[in-house]
Amino acid sequence: MSGFKKAFKIVRRAPHxxxxxLDPAQILENLPIAVVVLDEQDVISDVNYAxxxxxxxxxxxxxxxxxxxxxxxxxxxFLMMERARSAGVSIAEHDLVLEGPRMxxxxxxxxxSPMDQPGYVMLTFQDxxxxxxxxxxxxxxxxxxxxxxxxxxLAHEVKNPLSGIRGAAQLLELNAAPxxxxxxxxxxxxxxxIRAMVERMETFGEKKLERQAVNIHRVLEHVRKLxxxxxxxxxxxxxxxxxxxxxxxGDRDQLIQVLLNLVKNAxxxxxxxxxQDGEIHLTTGFQHGVRLSASTGRSRPNLPxxxxxxxxxxxxxxxxxxxxxxxxxxxxxxxxxxxxxLVAKIIADHGGLIDVDSHPGRTEFRIHLPVYEDPEEGVN
Numbered sequence: 001m002s003g004f005k006k007a008f009k010i011v012r013r014a015p016h017x018x019x020x021x022l023d024p025a026q027i028l029e030n031l032p033i034a035v036v037v038l039d040e041q042d043v044i045s046d047v048n049y050a051x052x053x054x055x056x057x058x059x060x061x062x063x064x065x066x067x068x069x070x071x072x073x074x075x076x077x078f079l080m081m082e083r084a085r086s087a088g089v090s091i092a093e094h095d096l097v098l099e100g101p102r103m104x105x106x107x108x109x110x111x112x113s114p115m116d117q118p119g120y121v122m123l124t125f126q127d128x129x130x131x132x133x134x135x136x137x138x139x140x141x142x143x144x145x146x147x148x149x150x151x152x153x154l155a156h157e158v159k160n161p162l163s164g165i166r167g168a169a170q171l172l173e174l175n176a177a178p179x180x181x182x183x184x185x186x187x188x189x190x191x192x193x194i195r196a197m198v199e200r201m202e203t204f205g206e207k208k209l210e211r212q213a214v215n216i217h218r219v220l221e222h223v224r225k226l227x228x229x230x231x232x233x234x235x236x237x238x239x240x241x242x243x244x245x246x247x248x249x250g251d252r253d254q255l256i257q258v259l260l261n262l263v264k265n266a267x268x269x270x271x272x273x274x275x276q277d278g279e280i281h282l283t284t285g286f287q288h289g290v291r292l293s294a295s296t297g298r299s300r301p302n303l304p305x306x307x308x309x310x311x312x313x314x315x316x317x318x319x320x321x322x323x324x325x326x327x328x329x330x331x332x333x334x335x336x337x338x339x340x341x342l343v344a345k346i347i348a349d350h351g352g353l354i355d356v357d358s359h360p361g362r363t364e365f366r367i368h369l370p371v372y373e374d375p376e377e378g379v380n
Contacts, residue, residue: 033124040119042067042081053287054125056103070100080112081121088114098125106357158198166191209349213247213372214255216307220282223259232267232280240283245305247372254346261339262309262365269313269363283308287368305371310364316356324356 028035034054037046047055047062055062055070062070071077075098080091090113098105107128115122166188173184224237248255263280270278286304316324325344347354353368 033126036062036067036123036125037115038067038081038121038123039117040085042078045120051125054103054105054127055100070103071098072100077110077112077123080110081123084112084114084121085119090114095128104357104362159195162191162195162198166195209251209254211249211251211350213374214250214252216245216248216255216284216305216369217241217243219252219255219259220284220307223256223263224282226260227263227267227280231264235267235270235278235280238279238281240281240285242285245284245286248305249370249372250350254349258343258346258367259307259309261343265339266309266311266313266363270311273314275312277312279312281308281310283310305369307367307369308364310362312361313363315360315363316358321356321358325354 028048031048032050034051035048036044036051039045044062044065044067047059052059052062067077076093076096077098080093083089083091090111092109092111094109096108096110098108098110105127109126109128111124113122113124114120169184169187169191173181173188176184220239220241224239227235228237263282266280267278270280284305284307287306325340344354347367347369351370355366357364357366
């Protein structure tokens with residue numbers, strides 16, 4: 001016991017010291033979990049800040065609204081509230097889908113608890129998709145490291161022999177009989193195809209990021225113009241931007257590459273689904289409480305800023321959704337499966353997070369990025 005006592009120092013507060021009394025309302029407001037209080041008629045009595053973000057509406061809008069305006073009246077949450085009221089116990093449900101006019105969330109945990117006021121119920125909502133996204137992020141990072149090593153080997157060991165094969169094929173083509181020229185051309189074309197694949201793999205090589213303050217809305221506008229004047233000229237773009245967002249800490253060119261890749265995938269999905277009313281939604285905003293260890297492992301940056309690319313195409317098949325950011329996984333018949341793996345690597349290099357939510361008629365890629373902090377701020 002003496003060793004145990006030495007290892008821990010017990011701090012006792014002096015009798016004359018005053019304890020700081022915390023306001024319960026302030027504690028509730030700072031909770032990262034969405035909290036909603038409802039009366040006996042399912043009318044919202046109070047919400048905290050996390051609930052405003054969860055439902056995508058301000059407290060003024062949510063208060064005095066009926067929960068039936070936010071969720072379908074046959075949703076399991078209403079049955080949970082009735083059981084909590086009648087039995088006087090807390091009821092929890094996991095992996096729920098919450099869809100309404102202002103939101104679409106999957107994999108949510110909801111807890112309904114009775115309150116001292118008769119008929120009143122407190123609901124807490126926790127979106128578990130962030131945890132799942134972290135798992136995907138780690139898989140994507142590991143895949144990116146594998147591709148980086150593979151790219152270095154391929155570039156060194158394959159490109160030189162390919163040049164020799166291509167040169168030999170050209171010489172054979174000049175002197176070959178007519179019936180053999182076709183084979184020589186085939187060898188040359190296949191050598192070119194392999195070289196192009198190796199060059200695409202080289203983009204995964206480790207490159208130093210030149211991160212600085214980037215206006216993400218200018219990046220999105222640039223991407224929209226490129227897409228609108230080319231591969232997405234027949235698709236409607238819907239832009240919903242938060243003008244109060246600060247700058248992103250990132251590499252402008254690489255962020256353009258990421259978003260252009262996502263927009264191109266969205267356009268191809270819409271075209272593949274043969275929709276005449278295809279739309280691509282570009283959205284920016286804040287999402288409270290998202291954190292991820294930086295790639296250096298030295299810090300845990302806050303990732304409150306998100307960028308979303310959403311389309312109304314046919315969706316991503318469920319069997320490949322979990323492996324979407326792994327190399328050589330593609331939904332396209334002629335796809336190389338490297339585009340989204342590269343996207344995941346670039347976002348990981350930024351210390352950010354990317355996740356996907358998809359079902360028929362709605363696919364959304366959401367990127368969480370660190371905010372640029374001016375080093376001059378806070379310096380006296």
